[in-house]
Amino acid sequence: MDSAVVPMTAGAFADAATVKARLAAVGYLADDKTAGVVSLAFRLGKPLLIEGPAGTGKTQLAKSVAEMAARPLIRLQCYEGIDESKALYEWDYRKQLLWIQAARGDEAFSADAVTQNGRGIFDERFLLTRPMLEAIRSPRPAVLLVDEVDRVDAETEALFLEVLGEHQVSVPELGRLAARHVPLVFLTSNATRDLSEALKRRCLFLYLDYPTPEREREIVAQAVPGLSETLVDRLVGLVDTLRRLNLKKPPSVSETLDLARTLHLLGAAELDLADSSLGLNVLLKYREDVQIAGAALAERPARG
């Protein structure tokens, strides 16, 4: 299993501080814990399962890691009903049928030769590689992102286990296809269901929660440099207050950035009462949430 070649970018993951610095260089502000876990995932050769509320930068982390390590990013977007043919590999039936029909006229055609390796229909040229197999067989070490793995059925999860645990795919007709380079695997989950124990055992775990106000300020400052400091403060303060309310969908980092960009676009200098309602409509995605938030902010009228 460990006979794969250690890639040249090993230095980038040497320790937490290096990872943090390199991620910051490509625009992703990670905290120490995240950087530490990414470094450990690389050094231990284990996949990383990232859980957390929507919009906190789980997918972006994988993309940024791929960018900073100069590796190709191979993405598998999971959905309910995904199966082996979309995740691992598929045989190109049409091509195989055509080939058989074309070869039938050939004199050397024999039924046995058709199924032999290398000459017949079960050959790598008829194998359609899907993301997981692609990540394993990639000539360059890659980063594999399995997005929203909690949307997958429990039965399909079992298919991922071999890839994640042993970095190989078993194709019944071809045998075991081992990894040329061990990919760095990221799995993201919104925790809409419990993942199976077998999957969790094979992964390291990282919980990406909402950032602290200080870090959120840094993130906004970096993404939207044109905003004044007071405005960024007010914005982060508003978002922080909203997260303490019991909303159906609390605003996450992506919504904060959306509002920051909106304010920048509108050239707003102040986030005052009028803008707060605009802010609520950008930050919150449910009407009931907007009502609850509006009511909560109105509870303490400004004095004076």
Add this chain to the structure above:
Amino acid sequence: MSSSPSPATALVSPAERIHRFIDELRTRGMPIAMTERVDAMRAAEIAEYRTSDGLRTALGCTLVKAGGHLAVFDEVFDLYFQPSVAGQAARDEHDGHAADATADEAPDLANGEQAPEARLNLDHAVRAILSHGSDALARQVAEQGVAEFARFQPGLPAGGVMYERWTLEALRLDELAQDRLTAIDAAAADSAVPWPRLRLELQRAEVKDRAELLRGHVRRVIRELLVADRGSDAVAKTLRRPLAADIDISMASREELREVQRAMLSVQRKLATTMMRKQRNRTDLIDVRATLRASMGTGGVPLRVVHRKPRPTKPRLYILADMSNSVATFATFTITLVSAMSQMFSQLRSFAFIQNVAEVSDVFQNIRDPAQARAAIRDFVAANELGTYTDYGRALRQFYGAAGHQLERRSTVLVFGDARGNYLPSEETTLSEIAGRAGSVYWLNPEPEWLWNTGDSMMHEYGPHCTAAVTCRTLNDLRQFIERIG
């Protein structure tokens, strides 16, 4: 903090300490497999000890596999791994920030542990924390406060709660926090330009957060003292609390209820997903037309078989809940949970009763928070005069009168209660009629089974008529049960 390690903690190799730590986590209820233990050791080997958080990260990412377990992990970690020398070094760096709080410097060398750092004027320091917030300063204040006020006595089998209370009272934390809040309100009132409501709200929230920060530090310092005195295992045993999903709801304290509420949100979401999936996955009939169409791509050979989409049969749920004090908390939780998933059921009607029955479906309509629900129910019960002592027989009769005509094969009836009817007639015939009409009747009892049929409990009369009578005390029980009926 304390100079000599007690025999319990001395001379334990790091590996052994990690093993004990993992054992404690398992005792708390965290499922840690053998492979995860091995991973944790490997990670600890290559973790960075330069930062005190390096080990925490390494162990955390290998042992904690669910968001809800992080709090337990942190708590137990603090018991087994004291802040190391590195932590002290980090604190020394921050001494510059602490300088502005040490207004009354009185280097008191009598207090030996504080010798290298100047003693703080605690009053000043607490105010500084409440207005500016500083983790390092809070830690310093906590250490000094505990040293002076906690009256810690090594060897005494006292819990940390007393020490914590004495220290916080002596520091006057609540008073100073209230002072600060009043000051903020005054500043808002006096300001020439009216403050936006947001700013006021935010500043108040910050003060509360910082007070909580200081409280947390005091708690941690006291724990460290206890651990140094008695050893990690002993302290861990006294602190052992179950995970949120395993807390017995009817006997939970207010703190624990809050934890269960927090856990409820994720349970709601997961239940909703599981039940939706269950409905969609019942496919066993082949959709011939779609299969033939799909086979066109493969030359008429049906290599891909398409199944017919199932038409979901949503059950109709009727809930009859005992709202007398002993059972009310539990009933409220369950109804809130179920109401949040109202799309799963084609009809959901809930009834509350003590002596009389009243329909509460509207009360739970949009409430997602069990605390709110509890308050709403309390108001409802008071307003509608549901009575004071439970009468199950009468309640069943009234329920049958109100909803009996709607019951049919697809209906499910859930009854919550301890079946304690104060020796009044049980009217089990009514229950058998209900069970005859409805598809299934379940009885959820928050008492453990060995308490059934003791005293005025009538489970033996009601039980035979129910499809199942189960004990349901924790969030986990609830969840498993709901998955079963979905």
